[in-house]
Amino acid sequence: MVSSWYRPTLLFSIAAVPPLCPPLPQLSPQFKFCCRISNNNINVTKHLRKFGGLSRVFGLKKSEDDPYLEGYRVKVTAKSMDDPPPGYRSNVGVCLINSNNQVFVASRLDVPGAWQMPQGGVDEREDPRAAAIRELREETGVTSAEILAEVPHWLTYDFPPAVKEKLDRLWGRDWKGQAQKWFLLKFTGDEKEINLAGDGTEAAEFSEWKWMPPEQVMEQVVDFKRPVYEQVFRFFAPHLGLGSATL
Structure with a gap:
């Protein structure tokens, strides 16, 4: 949902x-x-x-x-609301694009074949923009990027039962799912900067990365995140060169 x-x-x-x-x-x-x-x-x-x-x-x-x-x-x-809807974990998502309007995605270590854009939790009292920049750095090593746009409202998805059970144990909280603030960033650096070990502050989450067109990203993302991705790409469509019927 x-x-x-x-x-x-x-x-x-x-x-x-x-x-x-x-x-x-x-x-x-x-x-x-x-x-x-x-x-x-x-x-x-x-x-x-x-x-x-x-x-x-x-x-x-x-x-x-x-x-x-x-x-x-x-x-x-x-x-727009500063707080996410009740029962959802605060989260940010980063749609990082290159000069060809391709989207950065990476394959999760814990879910083989599942590709996604960078995302992560928002710390207490942390500004979502700051959280987006931090998560991008921690997960990909990227620091050369500029924010182009953001979705002004929270987008939510519910965890499937098996995922929810696993994450409830990991976080020690009973979350329905995640509420995300999404940001569009333009990569301005050299690809040598990209490092899936991140900045070393967190354990690596991904095994490999690629640049993909949005349509291909939609095919590769896990089912329960797909509706959010569709909304994200529709909102950022003017920056991605997408038509209304592309996705």
């Missing part, structure tokens, strides 16, 4: 203003609304707990994490 996870979330920035000051001047279009928080009408801790609390949202120190903020103004914007 694959789905696109995209819904509005609220990202807050806070600035102290006098409690009785007039409304802010005309707001830029990205602001959905601006409201005043006071100890007369909003319990901040209650309303923001689902966003991680004040310490996370506003960057306040613990001693300042008071349930009420008198005379503060909060700007609220709509962005």
Whole structure:
């Protein structure tokens, strides 16, 4: 099963203003609304707990994490979700292309004949872009690449039962599957840079690598990841020179 996870979330920035000051001047279009928080009408801790609390949202120190903020103004914007859908492990995927718009794929050591693009888990508090660059380096040794585009929402796939059982033991967690943020990167280095031993910080995951056209990648990827790959290639099609009916 694959789905696109995209819904509005609220990202807050806070600035102290006098409690009785007039409304802010005309707001830029990205602001959905601006409201005043006071100890007369909003319990901040209650309303923001689902966003991680004040310490996370506003960057306040613990001693300042008071349930009420008198005379503060909060700007609220709509962005793509920072958190993956519940029950899915946070993950990033990297679609690395060369100058011929071919896609980098590698064959897994643990699943012979299964080819895939680089991917990996997102560490706690790690930015997905940083995670994508890190995973690419750890799995392929590649550091000469530039980000061209990203899929703005999470793409999810469910683990087949046998895979889920294996990974639950490995990670010590009960995940339905993975929620992935995908990035398109252009390889700008020499192929001598590619090293499946990676940067030495993690055990090797792949036995060999190739450049493939997207259509061939779709034929080689494992079944349960194929719907995600199709969405990824459709989203990046303008960069890959693909027509709408190619995949």
